[in-house]
Amino acid sequence: MHTVDHLESLCARAWPALTEVPLGNWSMRAADGFTGRANSTLTCGDPGMPIADALAAAEGFAREHGIKPTVHVVNGSSCEPAIRDAGWIVDLDHPGGAESLVMTGPLEKFADGEADSRDLPGWWELTAGSEVSAAQRHVLGTGEAVCFGSLSQDGTVVAAVRGAVVEDVLHVARLAVRPSHRRKGLARRLMGELAGWGLKQGATTCVLQVAEHNSAAIGLYTQLGCTEHHRYRYWVPAVS
Template sequence: MQGVTELELRCADAWPALVDRPLGQWRLRAAGGFTGRANSALTTGDPGLPIVDALAEVVGFATSHGITPTAHVVVGAPAEAGVEAAGWRVDVDHPGGAESLVMTGRLDGFATPKSADVVVSDVPLPGWWELAAQPDPTPAQRHVLTSGPVVGFGVVVRDGEVLAAVRGAVVGELLHVARLAVRPEARRLGLARRLMGGLAAWGLDRGATTCALQVAEHNRAAISLYGSLGCAEHHRYRYWVSNQA
C-alpha cells in the first residue's frame, strides 16, 4: 500500500491546479476557486520553514491569487498540530465539507468488460460537462478537469442521452477517480457501478492497478458505493483556514 505522502502527491498530480508552486515539500495551489483541492496548500512533508513562516507563505500566495488561504492537512500528520498551534481552524463551512476520506482499492476487483453504453473517451463527450461540472465551464474548470498525464472522461449513454459521468486520471499505477455524477431520474439503476467498472477497465489498460477517490465524509452514498467495490479508507484530510480569514 502506498504511503500517505506519496498517495496525496499522486492525487495532486491527477488534479492539476492552474498554479502549483512548491514550498519545500509543500505545494501551494490555486485554480480560480474551483474545488478545495486545487485551491489549498498541500501540507505533506517538510516545507523547509517553521510552520508559522510556511503558513505566512500560504497566506501571501492565496491572497495574490484571489482565493481564501487554506491548508489541506492530513488528519494525524505532523503538520496538523503545527497548523492548529499557529491559530488556524478547521473550515467547517467549506462548501464541499471540511473533512474527506481518501479511499483506495484494486481495479481488478471491480473492472468489467466493455459494454455498448459505457464509453471512456480522451475528450469530454457532449453532455459530460453538464453532469460533471456545468454546461459552460470556466477556464479554471477546463484546466483542472482536462489537464493531466492520462485523462479519461467516462459516460453512460442510453438513447443518445448522457445519464452518468465520471473523470479518471492515471498517474503511474494509480487511477484517480472524481466527479462521478448520475442524473436524478436515472439513479438507483446501477449506472454508477457500471460506469466505475468501465473506468476501472480503462485504467487497467493504461497501466494502473489501484484507484484512489477523495470523498467528503458526509457523502455516505458514495462511500457506500466505493466500499461495495472493494475500496477502503486509507486516510483522511481536512481543510484549515486562519482564524483571521
C-alpha cells in the same frame, strides 16, 4: 502499499491546478476557486522553513490569487499541531465539507469492460455545469492519462465520471448520474468500465477522495472493495 504522503502527491498530480508553486515539499495551488483540492496548499512533507512562516507564505499566495487562504492537512500528520498553534482552525464552513476520506482498492476486483473515454459535451454539462470555466477545463481536462467516462441513452449522457492515471494509481472523481436515471446500477457499471480503462493504462489501484458526509458514495466504493486509507481536513486562519 502507498504511503500517505506519496498517495497525496499522486492525487495532486491527477488533479492539476492552474497555478502550482512549491514551498519546500509543500505545494501551493490555485484554480479560480474550483474545488478545495485545487485551491489549497498541500502540507505533506517539510516546507523547508518554520511552519508559521510557511503558513504566512501560503496565505500570501492565496490572497495574491484571489482565493480563500486554505491548507490541506492530513489528519494526525506531524505538522497538524503546529498549524493549530499558529492560529489556524478546521474550516467547518467549507462547501464540500471540512473532512474527506481517501479510499483505495484494487481495480481487478470490479473492472468490467472499458469506459467510453470521449470528451463529450454532455459529459461536461453533467460534471461541471452548463457554463464551463477555463479553470474547470484545466483541472478536469489536464493530466498524464485522462478518461472522460460516460454512459449515454438516446444520445444523452446520463452518467459520467473522470478518471486519471498517475503511476500505478487510477484517480476517480466527479462521478455523477442524472436524477432520472439513479438507482439503476449505472454508477456501479460506469465504475467497472472506468476500472477496465485504468487497468489498460497500467494502473492497479484506484483512489477516491470523498467527503465524509457523502454516505451514498462511500457505500458504493465500499461495495466495490475500497477501504479508507486516511483522511484530510481543510484549515483556515482563525482571523482572516
